Amino acid sequence: MFNLTNHHIMKYIIWNFVSIAIGFSLILPISSFAQNRTEEIVVPLSEVGSRGKLEVHIHRGRVTIEGSNRTEDVLVEVSSEDKDRQAQRTYPNGLKRIPNNVTNIRIEEDGNEIEIHGDHSNKVSDLFIELPSNFDLEIHTHHNGDILVSNVSGVMELNSHHGPITAKDISGAVVANTHHGAIKASFKDVNSDVPMAFSTYHGNVELKLPSNTAFSGKLQSSRGEILTDFEMTVKPDPDRVKKRNENGHFEVNLGGWVYGDVNQGGPEFMMKTYHGDIIIQKN
């Protein structure tokens, strides 16, 4: 008797799981399908084979950049997703809602330099860009602004405000700046003479570097920890003691910066966060 009941309960639970799973699989594709629009533009490069530069200036949206074995052109995909809460509403008199989610995007190519400009509307446009891997980048986004770069080799400036910045399998040098989100960068190779800077407010700063990378760290985490598996020689703050300021007062400045050399030191790598840890690891 006891076994039978147990069996029934099990059956009940399994069926519930199955029906929930079927329910989800029915609902999810429909709602995501109806609201997305993607536009593809292939931009031919005018100097095939030589290094290019990509500049992106958008106000709302994710920027994903992938280095690939493309050589002659750059693929730009612009997708707009209808995130409006009104999308779920039903309207009287059989009225149907048309998603209001397209933004102006302007793409220019001139001598291997590509510039992408979006407008400042309240609509979200996500960009997916596939390009030859030898490209320099300058990326600016603000809202819904996750930045994801992978497999690109060049000098990169990555700026967001509301969104994490992630760079995977890159080589070269990076300056990354955001406010709400973590910064994670893993380098295959590092430019030996270029300083780098990574700063956020809410989130970790995590770097993965080749073990022979030589750099001088300038690190600050106001509310978190600084962790590394590199041998780091911590140095005193060079700006700590100022002799006398203009009023003749003696001034000691205990700024929260930690200075440390790795592999005898090199270009300065600045890493800064307020709520978050700084983690520097060997590849």
Added chain:
Amino acid sequence: MNRILITIFLLCSLGSSFAQSRIKDSIQLALDLNQVSRVHLSNINGSITVKGTQRDQAELRGVRTLSAMGEESMKDAQADVQVTTLKKDGHLFIYLNIPRFGFEVDGEGKGSYAGCYDSPKGMRKPLGYSFTYDFVLYIPHNTSLEISTINDGDLSVEDVYAAVQAKNINGSIELHNIGRVSEAHTINGDIHITQREIPTQDAFFSTINGDVKLWYPENLSAEVLLMSRRGELLTAYDWKALSPETEKITEEKGKSTYKIHSWNRIQIGNGGPKIHMETLNGDLYVLKDK
């Protein structure tokens, strides 16, 4: 005590000689539509109401309101604010022939108050009076029509089965039971249009502060491009999304520019002419006329 009373009396009489005077009068004008393919009525301050009728004759009724400070100004006003008609190349232009506003007709059958824009010299001296003209126009059903006003009035047209165009600035546009409308623009006001026929040509409707509502026959077939900065886009028709318009411009020196335009493009029926609808603060509707 007497002195005070006399002073008050003098002040009052002085005041009345500079007081604003106001005159309201009306006109009634039979219009000759012989060899006229299109009627243009261009107003400045005031409304226009047009009714299509079964009669062959056309008639214009106008109510003129003038207000001025002093008799001189009122005389100017009465002389200036006059309805004038001009027949040219199959067009009949009806307008106010106020010198400073400089109504002009170009070679393409368009009339406009050019003086409003390019005569800063004439604008230096204040007009000295203000005026509004409210018009009611009766025309045969099949007369093609172009109407405009600027301030203090709405545009409304009913039962005109030919092509209609309407331009306003500070007021709404109501066009109902119309053959076809190619353009309707305003800045502060709604646009409501009911069309008898399904469109065969491109059309453009825009406002800045207001809704645009279009009613079409049930079998509408068109490509609709919609843009609203802060509103919603709604339709009673079944529609399918088209990808946004992209444009490629190749400049000299090998620079290429690609643009993705921010029009939300949809297809209704089997597609067809392009209907552009634009607002900044308002909703856009494509509705079925039942």
